[in-house]
Amino acid sequence: MELARVEGTVVSTVKADSLRGRKLLLVNLLGPDTTPTDNYLVAIDSVGAGVGEVVLIVRGSSARQTESLGKVPTDSSIIAIIDSIELKGKIVFEK
Amino acid sequence: MRYGEVIGKIWATQKDKQLGGLKLYVIQPLDESQKSIGRPLIAVDTINASDGDRVFWVTGGEATLAFKNRRIPSDATIVGFVDRLDV
Numbered sequence: 001m002e003l004a005r006v007e008g009t010v011v012s013t014v015k016a017d018s019l020r021g022r023k024l025l026l027v028n029l030l031g032p033d034t035t036p037t038d039n040y041l042v043a044i045d046s047v048g049a050g051v052g053e054v055v056l057i058v059r060g061s062s063a064r065q066t067e068s069l070g071k072v073p074t075d076s077s078i079i080a081i082i083d084s085i086e087l088k089g090k091i092v093f094e095k
Numbered sequence: 096m097r098y099g100e101v102i103g104k105i106w107a108t109q110k111d112k113q114l115g116g117l118k119l120y121v122i123q124p125l126d127e128s129q130k131s132i133g134r135p136l137i138a139v140d141t142i143n144a145s146d147g148d149r150v151f152w153v154t155g156g157e158a159t160l161a162f163k164n165r166r167i168p169s170d171a172t173i174v175g176f177v178d179r180l181d182v
Contacts, residue, residue, distance in 0.1 A: 061156035080110035
């Protein structure tokens, strides 16, 4: 998985039926110490993430393995909101 | 699969139910001479690894299959310790 920061909400009224009712967020992928990579994704949120939060992104076919997303056309899903990150014994991020 | 070292851990209370009780580690991919190659990533732990352990992990859709009875939303799952590399 990868870390990302939620930068914004994607509002889309005309979209695939199977995406109806799904929350789409624009995220910026981060390194493990939360430095931005400026590599952006549109990800489906299934945990109630808000703008500015650091989240965990799963990609590829695994992105559909959450309970509610079985048949949804997504290759990137937000599966966790990060509380803290420890790298080599040091806390580098805290919510 | 890929080879690397556990270099950190992340905590998340608000997460997908299927990740409940699972530890999430930061992993640095390594080459055969233990040099870091490429960017670190986050993986689900299934073998009780800890900081500094050399491990290997399965990526992509197969990473969801690490547990016999359920699938998990993971694209990187640690599935084994590496005791030694004979190169």
